[in-house]
Amino acid sequence: MPNVLSVENLSKKYGNTIAVEGISFEVERNEIVGLLGPNGAGKTTTINMVLSVLEPTSGSIRIEGIDVARQRSQALECTNFAAVYAPLPGNLTVYQNLYVFGLIYGVNHLSDRIESLLEQFELERFRNLKSGVLSSGEQTRLCLAKAMLNDPHLLLLDEPTASLDPATARDIRTKIREFATRGSCGVLWTSHNMYEVEDVCDRVLFLSHGKILLEGDPKTLPREHGKSTLEELFIAVAREPLALERV
Amino acid sequence: MNLSRTFAIVLRHFYLVRGSPARVLPLFAWVAIDMVLWGFITKYLNAVSAAGFDFVPVLLGAVLLWDFFTRVMHGVTMAFMEDVWSRNFLNLFATPLAISEYVGGLVVSSMGTSSIGLIVMFVLAGAIFGLSFVSYGAAVLPFLLVLFLFGVALGITGAAIVLRFGPATEWFIWPIPALVSPFAAVFYPVATLPTWMQYLATILPPSYVFENLRAIISGQAASVTALIWAIVLAIAYVLLACWVFGGVYRHSVRTGLVARYSAETVS
Numbered sequence: 411m412p413n414v415l416s417v418e419n420l421s422k423k424y425g426n427t428i429a430v431e432g433i434s435f436e437v438e439r440n441e442i443v444g445l446l447g448p449n450g451a452g453k454t455t456t457i458n459m460v461l462s463v464l465e466p467t468s469g470s471i472r473i474e475g476i477d478v479a480r481q482r483s484q485a486l487e488c489t490n491f492a493a494v495y496a497p498l499p500g501n502l503t504v505y506q507n508l509y510v511f512g513l514i515y516g517v518n519h520l521s522d523r524i525e526s527l528l529e530q531f532e533l534e535r536f537r538n539l540k541s542g543v544l545s546s547g548e549q550t551r552l553c554l555a556k557a558m559l560n561d562p563h564l565l566l567l568d569e570p571t572a573s574l575d576p577a578t579a580r581d582i583r584t585k586i587r588e589f590a591t592r593g594s595c596g597v598l599w600t601s602h603n604m605y606e607v608e609d610v611c612d613r614v615l616f617l618s619h620g621k622i623l624l625e626g627d628p629k630t631l632p633r634e635h636g637k638s639t640l641e642e643l644f645i646a647v648a649r650e651p652l653a654l655e656r657v
Numbered sequence: 658m659n660l661s662r663t664f665a666i667v668l669r670h671f672y673l674v675r676g677s678p679a680r681v682l683p684l685f686a687w688v689a690i691d692m693v694l695w696g697f698i699t700k701y702l703n704a705v706s707a708a709g710f711d712f713v714p715v716l717l718g719a720v721l722l723w724d725f726f727t728r729v730m731h732g733v734t735m736a737f738m739e740d741v742w743s744r745n746f747l748n749l750f751a752t753p754l755a756i757s758e759y760v761g762g763l764v765v766s767s768m769g770t771s772s773i774g775l776i777v778m779f780v781l782a783g784a785i786f787g788l789s790f791v792s793y794g795a796a797v798l799p800f801l802l803v804l805f806l807f808g809v810a811l812g813i814t815g816a817a818i819v820l821r822f823g824p825a826t827e828w829f830i831w832p833i834p835a836l837v838s839p840f841a842a843v844f845y846p847v848a849t850l851p852t853w854m855q856y857l858a859t860i861l862p863p864s865y866v867f868e869n870l871r872a873i874i875s876g877q878a879a880s881v882t883a884l885i886w887a888i889v890l891a892i893a894y895v896l897l898a899c900w901v902f903g904g905v906y907r908h909s910v911r912t913g914l915v916a917r918y919s920a921e922t923v924s
Binding site: 424454455461462463464465482483484486487491495496497498499500501502506509510513514515516556 | 659661669677739744745754907
């Protein structure tokens, strides 16, 4: 069986500016991979290329063995995402948003699926409210419900808990963890919260200036590089990327 | 092409229209005002002009058909602009939705909204001013088809312009029908135009509609050849517009515009 996500030698250049430079990595089934790095490191660019809203300059992306460049729709049928910068349209209600996106993803038994997600993400009382009037935390939960609609094999989460209070963030992390371990789903997760990353991710990739500098278990990686915490390691990557090499 | 995805785009627009009086009113209000205004103008012209000539089917009929064309074009563009205004591109285009399914959804949405305007115009023009489309005969069907197709073509082109150059360019899009109308000879024969404008009229499908409309009213038969040519021309424009939109979309994916689309990043 192929990996959920296989990225090979992926690059993106804007003129002379290199956003991502020849990165390769995989996400396996039931694995949560953290994509870490300072602002401008290339995390969102990478996610956008996986989602096929940004064309790579070179390299290949395969989701469930399907080449995204050649069979975009098939590859994205088993993918979904939630990002803090991509709220659902505020002029539709919570239910309408989920219904429209459920149709786009071709979800079977859509009404039942929506009911289950509304309950799971505690959105039942907002079902007929316009999404735009929800608080940022509620909107984040709605985005996550949308991201789970099609039971994706690959889930891309770009700072999914950025606007949540600590208690809700912990609940959400638990739900995503359960989601990843229950089926055959793999998750690519970006976050600037290193405690969250250590808690959730099985493996992390540190990006800096478009390159993967480090890769490993978030619980052991700091010690391997002489740092006591993941946050210290993050700061070192951000400030002195040349001093670190990919293991 | 997955029809369920196209239906999702149509349903999204239906939800928006259903839930908003501000979106419902323009579907029929402006065309109703046009019918009333031009209806009285034609009545006045009938009263002061030589006996025997009826301005209602020539002038009011032309206004009705032109308004239908405008509604079709604006219907496509409006459905697209809803995604611009709600910054929905990333959500939409990171799904399995194909660009043909998306554009198909915009066109079907426009078909629905423009039909409402057309029915309102038919009712008002018929009930108050006695305009009967029976007087145009079977030619009214190709008339509507040509104007619908050309409206779709301009609507898709308008959407491509906004996608390429940013939301601020929407103000170039809305007046496009007014820009085209002098060349399309809506209210006067093509022969009235200077030669260079006549050349432009020959490549505009609506000019064949309005030439034939006047021919029928003056007792001549509609030119089947001209109407077939107008349909072929309009289909060619639709295909060209789809090609342009596809090209602009691919450019936007290459440069990252789709991922970062907003007034700030594009304009």
